[in-house]
Amino acid sequence: MKNILFILLFLSTSVSFGQGLLKGTSDVLRKIDQLNLKNQDDESLKILDKALKNPATSPDDLIYLYTYKSGILLDQDSLKLSSNLVDQIFVQAQKTTDSLSQAMALRSRAYLNSYLNLTDQVIKDSKDALKLLESRKDQNRLKYYLNYLIYATYSGWNESDKMEHYIKECEKYALAENNQNFIANVYLGYSSVFLNRYRKDKGKSDLDSNYFYLQKAYDLFEKFPEEVSSNTFVIACINMANYLLEFSEGPIADRKETAYKYLAKAEEELKHDRARFSRWINIYGIKSDFALKEGNIPLAEQYLLEAINRLDTRKDNNLLRLEYSVYKHLSEISEKKGDLNSALNYQKKSESILKQNFDQRQIASAQKLEVQYETEKKDQQLMLLGETAELRQRQNYLYGGLAVLAMLGLAFMFRSYHFKLRYSIEREKQLSKEKEDAERNAEMQVRLEKEEQARLKAEQNLLELKHSQLQKESLANSLIIDHKNDMLKQIQNKLQDGDSRDIQKLLKEETLLNADFEDIKWQIQQLHPTFFSQLIERANQKLTPLDLRYCAYIYLQMSTKQIAQVLHVEAQSVRMFKYRLKQKFGLSKESDLETFLQEVGS
Template sequence: MRVIIVFVALFTLLMASSYAQSAQDSLKRVLQQPGLTPEEQVMTRIRMGRALVDGNKKEAIASTQTALEMSRSLKDRKYEALAHSALVSLEYTAEDTAVAIHHLDSAFLFARESGDPLTIASVWYRKGWLENRTGKPHEAVKSFQESLKLGKGLPGNIYETNVYYNLASIYADWNDTETQFRYAKACLASALSRSDPDDICNGYQAMATSFEYQFNGDTSKRALLDSSLYYNRKAIAIYESNAQRINFHSVVALLALNTANLYDQYFPRNYRDSAQHYLDIALRIGKETNQQEVVASSYGMMSGFAMNDGNYNRASELLLAGLLALKAYPAPDNRLMAHLMEALSDVAEKKGDLPKALEYAREYSHYYAKAFDADRMAIAKKLEAQYQARQREQELVSLQEKAAFNRKLNIVYIGLIIACLVALLYLFRSYHFRLQATIQQQKLLEQEKQDGKLLIRLKEEEAMRLQLEKQEAELQARLQTEEAARLQAEQLLIQAQKEQLQQDLLAGTLQVEQKNELLETLQEKLKDKAVQPDLAKQITRMIESHKRMDKNFETTRTEFENIHPEFFRKLQEKANNGLTKLDLKHCSYISIGLSTKEIASHLGVAPKSILMSRYRIKQKLGLGKEEGLDAYLMAWRENNPLSEDAAG
């Protein structure tokens, strides 16, 4: 068993680089194409870094650094700004926040030098992205809004979808489900307009998360939960059909894990297979993309399933498999290792293996202490980066204030010069302007007089038009009311005729069946040799004639079922197609009001058999002990409850 687990762990580590390697090879082939411009080489290397972010972060940073070096020789500074912007997310993912902030400052500098609105909008998006991840959501919202404003209507705005996605995430954290849903819809609409599989996955995820948060606010609205699962499945389907084009496989792993959690949390035990299906997807992609948290969570949930089933050995095996998968990573997450050890300790304690429980508890303490030390170090780095960022912000504010003062001083000088020129020009042309103004004023007065007359005429015509429209609207409303009353009366008449026809045909059906049974009995009697042959032939011909009449009635009864099929069809739906022909005949007798003795007489059986049959029919229809079968079937003819049940 351990050999198999080790082999699976090694195989998944190889698979983890397969997607990155495939994307890297594809982009390398692009770089080898003849005639590729330096600008195209820079953008291709930036895309290569993006493709490698889920696989090898060091290679991703190296590829983007190469793009940055190449961009410095280009005249257009936007390429250098884009390279710095890409390094912001890569360095932050590599847990070097200080370097990420430095690249962000450089990205703003070169973006403003380039003067390209789309590049500036992309850097504002990256600023909001970093602020959101460093615990500044309010500043992030302002930056995202600035990115949307600058990039609105610009062709090639590939950041719009991500801006909406991050805004939806922030408002989800603030429990503002209405605004979250609005941004999630905008995210999906933007993604579908671009046809990028990564963006479409993000759009579907945003919609799924929005519906899930709304459902958490009111768990009685199951339609919200169904919508969340629908969009989760849509995102996973996009991933499955575009796996080679997807850059961020980690997003889909989280989607699958969340879908499995929803099935486990809100659905009964018989949906366990669905939860397990999405857990398998999450575990597979989590291993392929080195997502330790997804791998540990997947094994943890599967272990929980086994614990709920009382299978402690299977729960222990799954936790050990998760532990082995984490140890296969170059740098296992100590906090996740601690959680698995804690779970193993709980399982061992429930199995009664107290020494093993104590051993796992000690391992838990060991890994938890290491995780705590790593958290303290990360917090220290984060605080140092924030301190440096504040210093740079203060320096930037000081430089901006000086620049603003110099700009204001220059504006004052320019204003004084312009004022002197305007004064000279005014003195030179004042007389000419006064003369022209007098002539123009006379013309304006004459024009205003004519405009007044025209305005009065237009108002009169507008009043007349409104009056005509009002009369036409009243006439139209009256015609619609009369038409609606006429249609309602026709519908009531048709419904009454239809119900009368149904009752007549149902009664006829029962009479025909009773007569057929009598005729068959009589035909059996005629087989007796003591009956005179001539008389037997004559009676036989009469029976055959009646049977032909019965066939004609069967045709009529079929038409009855086509006109109103709810009686038999809805009964079968209510009973999951479990009613026999005899059961349906029994239900027909009950619906027309026959008693148990009358039904027994018609069917030729003992009343006790009728009672047993009634009990079986109630079970098949799922009726409670307090619900009467007679009242239920007879009420259908008046209130049609079966249609309502089916609709529900």
Template structure:
């Protein structure tokens, strides 16, 4: 790893000098509030300040953040440029996702994109595209998200928006984390760090430390023998926590700090002996303190879950149960409900109660686990439905906008035409000699207008036809996937049947009079079967590509007289196995295979001269 860990000491010296000069400043939120009430503050700047305040409060008090964005919308009502409204709605995307309201998140994104088209401000355009990509990231659509993130970077280029750029590099690094692409993860973690230093923003720097630490940790998990990587991750995590405490008055987003503290505690729990329990509990308590202050309920429950794990290790089931129940009580009044996380906690409680031997409590916890899991499942279904509907509406609106642009251009042409016609009529009254010639030209132009309308109608019909073809193609793709799964299941079933037949024939193949020992005979049979398995794997690809309706069509040709063994013979013939290979796989004589081929030809109504293999290939 070549991340800039060695330069962290120099960075902290610079930060110390930079923030020492800022010690006399007000806390960031107070500074924004003071600017907001000044009469000299323009409405455009006022909107920007309200959006920043909404971001600063979303962890601690989400309802206040929504009130601030409502105020921003009222202030922006008199602004003609779409810049301010685009920033507000892009901010609302983040707030609604935090609230787990995906429907309003997508609606806010549509509004942000609409107003972004009405401005040329590159920072605003970059921020809107960043939120667009971030929403795709939330929905696990990484490919779409990456493309939009890079588009946002293009808008930010040369605008000195280092804080936004650092955040985007953080997400790009996360795309390639968990072993997906360590070199790219390292590259974007480094860019995240460099742009954060340029921004001189506390949150950006804290986020960069989290990204670097996670990069070290992900690399360690790929090879756990490299303990230096784990030590580097812990070192960066601890510096991040130290930095957060030093700049507590200026830090806005505490979720990364809480996550770093929890990751540090979890690292001690997983990769260090029990003697490091004090260190783990220290960082868990720190994460709990931050999560409690900022309403980070997900992190809070995970903290109590980790503390419970230590008591489970000790066999102290009473304390483990008490800790989990305490965690649940902490989130009861939360704004955001988390049925999936709660279901996991109740599942853990059920396991603890079962270990205690309290079957009644275990059953009760399990019922609550099922209830919460069902609620989470129902929410997920609703969210997916909302997401699909929102995406459909978004695409539909984009098509409508494109159509309106075409209609507007067409209307302008019509207006020009009418103006010319009116002027020509006036001129015609003055120049009667050329009136006939003008009427002829007007008639031609009118016909052209009719032709244009017809072309527009045909274009609309073609659009509907294209949509129908697209739907048909999607259905065909789903059908193809289903058929491929059926093929794989069929191939697997054949292999399982062969394994079962091997076990049944094993006792018959062992010769008690052979000079070989019983173990040697069995090993010889097993080795022979392994060779056949290898050959079967070579044929399996061709067999899986066969039409899954092959057996159905074959039975129709034979008037449903083929037995299951006949069908097995036919499948081996379709895969290209010779009589000898089939006899080896089934443990019979080649002569029996030839007789079976003759019997199958009769059932299929084939003559002596007809080629059974060719017939099966045509059917398949």
């Protein structure tokens, strides 16, 4: 359970407000900041959606509102929605010359890239945004946030010196802004820096500094409970309790009593949904470990079962990793008790949850890859190249390690037969692991190839649909051209006869028909591409082009009068032509020609 007990604060969502924003927008952003302090994400989204419906919002207003909303959606693991909002933010950024709004746009993308683990891009966007703000002396909030993004990125790399540099920058802007929540986050940042150094160097002073800054964050919430995030406070309480569990050297009973006081404070915030639900599991984990240190195995098991019951009240795929850890720990405790059946059951349950978590992570990874493919194709290629280089480097380390092991084995083989036997066993295990890794890599390669084939097939289907549409448009345009040619021939004949009134009448009829022609064209496009070829196959006699035109008009359910107007003939001629068509198709007098043509076109 140790891997889920010590938590690093990630990122707050407060940003700076631009001077050119509507008063209503600024008020909304301040309200969201207050709601975020108490973990009220759903209420924040409702307020943001309402503000976005205001028709008076400018591109600058939209950038701020979208930035807030995209950050909340990312915290709720709505990657696709958040990515779409970031795209809209950069569309609006093209419409403004305000450096602050452009810095905000970069901040929104940096936060998205931090979720996608594109750490180089996070640092680049954050530093580019800071350059835009160099001349702005009034933007301490946004400068704090951008430096915190960089600090959080380096914390993931465990680079203590750079972590300390950027958390000091955060402290400078937090103090200038006199924002108690920012200052509390800075204290947690310092505690992480010193804990990281302690784990590397085992210096007692670093451990003391870690606890010192945790206490400062805790005290700040106690002094300003309405100005410091409940999440920040809960994290401080849990980390202090964990310090007493792992690092304190006093009597276990005294340490437990103090730790439980901190945990009770954290539970109070969690009971009112003012902090992240997942912190419950950290609390039960610490209590279980205290029970183990006291030798009270049943109590340790009871705390973990309470954690499971708590998880059952909120089914959330994002909690699967914690649920797996709890069941894994239950299995270990049951094994200590000698209850092998329970240990086996807990182990099976943990493996089942691990599989669910793996599947969920695969889905999440697929979504992340999709977003990266849509927004940053080049960056994705660079990332894949980096991953390939890292994999090769790991392989080189592996092969180098195997070579060293082989050399050591040969050197010691002559000294002891027993060591030779042990080496052979270890070698066989290593080869088995390599084989499993190779099979796993091959399976992953096959899966990627299938996904690529599916994508190519989808593109091919799209091309076929476009080709089919072009065929239909060609057919429609051909019929329209035929109609226009007929009209021109009639005008030419009228000109030869010298009767201008007939020409005027013909043009007037043509004007009246033009209004319906777009609708006729659209309907013709819907014909089956093989409509005319099927007509020719089913006819008993040869069909003329005029026959085919009549068939098309009848199939479109045009009336006798409409066909007569289009072809400039008498209605009686149309009825006679329909009769001749029925004969050519071998239809009886009782048969309906329109029904017949509909069946051919279906």
